Amino acid sequence: MKIYVKALGMHLKSELEYRVNFILSFLSQILVFFTYYFVILSLFTKFSHIKGFSLWEVLLCFSIIQFGFSFNEVFARGVDKFDELIIRGDFDLLLIRPRNILLQVLCSDSDFVKVSRIIQAIIVLILSIIHLDIQWNILKVFTLFLMLVSSCVIFFGIFLMAASYCFYTIQGLEVRNVFTDGGKQMAQYPIGVFQKGFVLFFTFIIPYAFVNYYPLLYLLGKKEQYYYGLSPLLVFLYLIPCIMMFYQGMKRYTSVGS
Amino acid sequence: MSFIEVKQISKTFRVAKKKSGLKEAIKSFFKREYLIVKAVEDVSFSIDEGEIVGYIGPNGAGKSTTIKILSGILNPDFGECKIAGMTPWKERVKYVKNIGVVFGQKSQLWWDIPAEDTFDLLRDIYEIPEEEYQSTKNDLIKKLNLEDIINIPVRQLSLGQRMRCEIAASLLHNPKILFLDEPTIGLDAVSKQLVRDFIKRLNHEKHTTIILTSHDMSDITTLAKRIILIGNGKVLYDGSLKKLKDQYETETTVYVKTKDKLDIRKKGILKKSKTKDGYQLLVQTKELSISKLLPLLSRKIEIEDIEIENESIDQIIVKLYEDYQI
Numbered sequence: 001m002k003i004y005v006k007a008l009g010m011h012l013k014s015e016l017e018y019r020v021n022f023i024l025s026f027l028s029q030i031l032v033f034f035t036y037y038f039v040i041l042s043l044f045t046k047f048s049h050i051k052g053f054s055l056w057e058v059l060l061c062f063s064i065i066q067f068g069f070s071f072n073e074v075f076a077r078g079v080d081k082f083d084e085l086i087i088r089g090d091f092d093l094l095l096i097r098p099r100n101i102l103l104q105v106l107c108s109d110s111d112f113v114k115v116s117r118i119i120q121a122i123i124v125l126i127l128s129i130i131h132l133d134i135q136w137n138i139l140k141v142f143t144l145f146l147m148l149v150s151s152c153v154i155f156f157g158i159f160l161m162a163a164s165y166c167f168y169t170i171q172g173l174e175v176r177n178v179f180t181d182g183g184k185q186m187a188q189y190p191i192g193v194f195q196k197g198f199v200l201f202f203t204f205i206i207p208y209a210f211v212n213y214y215p216l217l218y219l220l221g222k223k224e225q226y227y228y229g230l231s232p233l234l235v236f237l238y239l240i241p242c243i244m245m246f247y248q249g250m251k252r253y254t255s256v257g258s
Numbered sequence: 259m260s261f262i263e264v265k266q267i268s269k270t271f272r273v274a275k276k277k278s279g280l281k282e283a284i285k286s287f288f289k290r291e292y293l294i295v296k297a298v299e300d301v302s303f304s305i306d307e308g309e310i311v312g313y314i315g316p317n318g319a320g321k322s323t324t325i326k327i328l329s330g331i332l333n334p335d336f337g338e339c340k341i342a343g344m345t346p347w348k349e350r351v352k353y354v355k356n357i358g359v360v361f362g363q364k365s366q367l368w369w370d371i372p373a374e375d376t377f378d379l380l381r382d383i384y385e386i387p388e389e390e391y392q393s394t395k396n397d398l399i400k401k402l403n404l405e406d407i408i409n410i411p412v413r414q415l416s417l418g419q420r421m422r423c424e425i426a427a428s429l430l431h432n433p434k435i436l437f438l439d440e441p442t443i444g445l446d447a448v449s450k451q452l453v454r455d456f457i458k459r460l461n462h463e464k465h466t467t468i469i470l471t472s473h474d475m476s477d478i479t480t481l482a483k484r485i486i487l488i489g490n491g492k493v494l495y496d497g498s499l500k501k502l503k504d505q506y507e508t509e510t511t512v513y514v515k516t517k518d519k520l521d522i523r524k525k526g527i528l529k530k531s532k533t534k535d536g537y538q539l540l541v542q543t544k545e546l547s548i549s550k551l552l553p554l555l556s557r558k559i560e561i562e563d564i565e566i567e568n569e570s571i572d573q574i575i576v577k578l579y580e581d582y583q584i
């Protein structure tokens with residue numbers, strides 16, 4: 001943990017070496033974020049509801065997914081950019097250090113510009129909570145917390161799974177973006193607004209529904225059963241095969257020529 | 259049992275066959291043909307503690323693969339390897355504490371920040387006690403002449419300065435074994451000398467076992483007494499450099515500057531030809547050593563100047579490669 005924090009500090013220091021670039025990128029992220037935001041806003045100028053979900057309900061969902069995604073872009077960038085680590089051959093350097101590989105991968109990269117997105121996600125989250133009329137109780141607060149955490153966990157799992165492919169192909173597959181960026185785009189909306197097939201896919205194959213749909217139903221009072229509120233916990237199980245895949249892939253690692 | 263014991267390791271890679279041209283690239287995108295490349299085959303050797311071994315061979319001979327196997331990065335398909343009682347790829351975490359690796363073509367330093375920050379991170383990674391860390395670091399700073407460059411972002415350093423920092427970074431935890439993969443690549447004469455002197459001193463003072471690959475033969479001659487030659491993945495020669503030299507360095511050209519007329523006929527002198535201001539002799543050193551030739555010459559003529567041209571080690575290596583057809 002100490003090493004990870006230290007490495008983060010060093011990444012920050014590296015990024016701050018290019019001060020103007022850092023500030024401009026930080027600001028440009030706000031623009032990018034608002035394009036996502038406007039897509040949703042413009043949708044709701046035509047329709048007041050999408051399958052029973054109002055604007056602020058969708059924005060709540062949106063902010064939670066954005067939060068988890070950006071969180072990983074900042075704190076697990078090394079996993080996200082793992083293909084570059086392999087292609088450059090720098091993965092070799094991790095293997096000669098007496099530390100856990102996954103920890104070192106986490107330490108290998110970070111993108112502090114994306115902190116900008118985390119902040120914006122939190123702002124949208126707070127705004128939507130203010131606008132929504134939620135009957136708060138302790139379990140619902142806990143549910144919201146779980147949703148945020150599981151959002152981070154699920155993207156970490158997906159990044160990790162995508163990283164494992166690199167061991168087999170040396171190159172990051174574009175397929176991974178179906179699950180990461182594509183998945184993110186879909187998961188910004190409550191999964192229930194989609195066709196049944198999608199719902200099943202995002203429940204059982206990549207469990208986005210446990211991050212932003214079932215708990216959301218509980219939070220909004222559309223479902224009363226408490227297990228809807230606790231359903232994000234299932235996402236943690238999803239991590240197990242992801243981590244296993246990563247280590248399985250590592251056994252196949254053949255390095256690149258020097 | 260030796261400190262480093264390598265027994266019959268083999269490693270093959272599956273390489274996608276690629277032809278040039280966009281059309282071929284697209285074709286290979288859909289259907290790949292693979293080529294099985296034997297990177298190392300049946301490689302065995304043993305190295306004692308405190309030895310410096312030059313590991314040489316042409317490009318693509320399998321040098322880097324061997325280094326990667328020995329440092330636990332790759333696991334071989336077959337074979338055994340025990341280093342300091344451990345198998346590198348099986349007990350990776352425990353094993354790598356004992357080794358330092360410098361890849362001449364890869365940097366372990368963080369690019370945008372001073373080298374000292376990387377050193378600090380390495381201290382935490384290797385869990386080096388603070389006191390030991392400070393004394394090792396100061397020692398390295400002194401010996402490698404790093405005082406002025408350790409606080410400058412690495413990207414602003416020259417190649418020679420960076421390489422010195424790289425070497426320091428790989429030695430902070432006082433490893434027993436140091437792998438140097440082309441440590442002097444691209445360095446100027448002064449930096450090369452500094453690096454060589456340092457490596458020699460390290461081996462002498464700390465008894466560090468050093469395995470060195472390089473294409474610069476003067477690296478090998480100044481540092482290593484023993485060389486292992488590898489070609490096409492196989493060990494072709496393993497022994498002292500001197501023996502190799504004796505075996506291959508059989509002819510020497512001697513230039514003599516003189517005004518006298520030289521009339522010499524002796525077994526061992528293969529050719530005699532007149533030059534502008536003297537003679538040129540081609541001598542077979544096995545038959546007639548230079549030390550025997552000199553008094554012979556001085557008895558016959560007034561020598562103004564004499565020049566003895568040894569075959570350079572590079573030429574020997576070229577011959578060696580030709581002999582083994584690699």
